Amino acid sequence: MSTLTVLLRKEFKQIFRNKTILAISFVAPVVQFLVLPLAANFEIKNINLAIVDHDRSSTSQKLVSQITGSGFFKLVDYSSSFKQAYHLIETDEADLILEIPLDMERNLIRENSAKVFIAVNAINGTKAVIGGNYLNAIIAETNKNILTELMPDVNLNQEIDLATAYWFNPKLNYKISIIPGILAVLVTMIGGFLSALNIVKEKESGTIEQINVTPIRKIDFILGKLIPFWILAMIVFTIGLTLAYLIYDIVPQGNLLVLYSFISVYLLAVLGFGLLISTYCNTQQEAMFLAFFFVMIFILMGGLFTSIDSMPEWAKMITKINPVNYMINVMRLVVLKGSGFRDILPDFAIVLIMAFVLNGWAVLNYRKTS
């Protein structure tokens, strides 16, 4: 045990002496935590709409006022020239064009139906779909109004009344939805990168030889590397959680003990992964790129920005061995939904196994002879 304490003292000294890295590992996450939730706003608002009205009838006027009154759209242009509207799409000033053809009102009354054309700039798929949906919903509403006006006797009540509720985030606040995930990503990046660079730095500067000639056991050496970064990452996580409360007013709904017990095991897995990379590499450059490569894939496939349900089956299999996926899931469950330990037990068990496998592998792969 005393070997370990000596090693730990050495590691802590090295960490505290390197002011740049220390500053980066605290300041960077804090800054990101302040900036990312502001930047990562997928809320679809300010959809810019250009209306081309060839009809200029009372019905078209009604439709236009209905649309502008909805609050979803910003009317950037109202003209009779499709060419002009199309140019606005080309320059990214408009996202949607609504074209009301000539005789729309007349067709509506004579033939019971009339067409309007919607052209969507679909490069940004989400915005296109949601914008189109809003417009469709407004047109459906206008239809209903026209119907009651023209056929007052029809009973419109014969339809299903839909009561919607959003649980755990009733106002659909985007920040609430994204912050637990961002915290998960930050802790993963800090832990993964720092631990990946650590052993390899000793290799590059040659100091690892000095350790290799001592009777220090392999497991002590790995633990000596693991524990300081574990503490560091725990502190970063705690700071993040505090900031989430102070700035974004997010209080974990579940038990903090449940949360921390999961995080502590999760960090062991992430740090183990970093150390494993470190034992395989010979230069910091290699380690950095390898760590970056995997962490990037882990984060992209972690289910924070896109849903795992929509992935193809083979990709779903991969997400099963992705630790970030479990972390993001548990953060959402415990922080936002207030799940208890029994709910997250499957995730906990899997991450625990990962921690053992990765660290065991790192110990085995660390060779004292080169």
Place this chain on the structure above:
Amino acid sequence: MNTTSSLSIVRNQLFSFVRKEFYHVLRDKKVLLILFGMPIVQVLLFGFVLSNEVKDTRIIVIDVARDEASRQLITKLGASCYFKIDHISTNENEIEPTFKKGKIKAAIVFPLNFQHDLQHGNSAQVQIITDGTDVNAANTINGYIMSIIQDFSLESNPLQKVSYRIVPEVRMLYNPQLLGAPNFVPGVMAMVLMLVCVMMTAVAIVKEKEMGTMEVLLVSPMRPLLVIISKAVPYLLLSFVNLSVIILLSVYVLNVPVKGSIVLLLSLSALFIITCLSLGILISIQTDSQQAAMFASLIGMLLPTIMLSGFMFPIENMPWPLQLISNIAPSRWYYIIVKDVMIKGAGFSSVWRETLILVGMTIALLAISMKKFKIRLA
């Protein structure tokens, strides 16, 4: 010594230095593998794995009604590709625990007398509960459930079919199948070029400082600035290879063709690569250790590329200070250029402003680097 022979000496020196750098790059097999593997994996990930669609979302149905109408509607929900019914239950208390296990994203409740209410003109109620922790998914899921139920109510109520209605006809421009690819291919290009040019260049130069070999290079007869430039050349070529791989993958695997002029795309990409290289050189001059250079390029460059270029997150949603900051991220302008030229097929006339900004940035970065560059290290 006449000028032509001294020029040829400089050329020979430069050539041998560039060759030395190529050896450095090509000998490190792991880094090389990742440099080429990264863009391929990213394109495939974004092309086939990551999407904003809603598909196979797990839902729970609480069918208290248990009548013909509710059963029909449940079949309709289960048959759509959007939803997978986790299970059907009659107990409303099951909703919360199932949400807390993270197994479902939505719950639909049919109350007692659903069919009776529906047929007798009292509006029948259906309750939709969606998991709000993932906002955009919640919106989309809710929309799909609502449209399925409305379809059903329209079918079961023939009277509503005859009516005056305006029928919208929707046309999707540029990207009719609503693929994610046209949106992210430009982003992946910006990200990979940034990674290769900024991070690799910065680290490679700082590494010589850290190992002490920089001193050796600086006392050689080669001009110090040329030493630095020759370090950047291999990465220039590497990034061109990467660029071609991404474009080929996007054309032949993802079916996203280059709509505009390929020459314009490549020459503006070359400009962006030079901007990135000068940024990498500046970082390498300012930092002393590999770790510092890595973190500076990672946190200072790569994250802003991902966050502020408009590729992942829409710029118009950001608060104005961030929008202001996003202006100094070179990738923001490159992203616009690629989107306009490659996806929309625009010509130089519509991207000259972005080009000019990149040129200005490059000149500024190089000027600062020259000024900060010191021949002596200590």
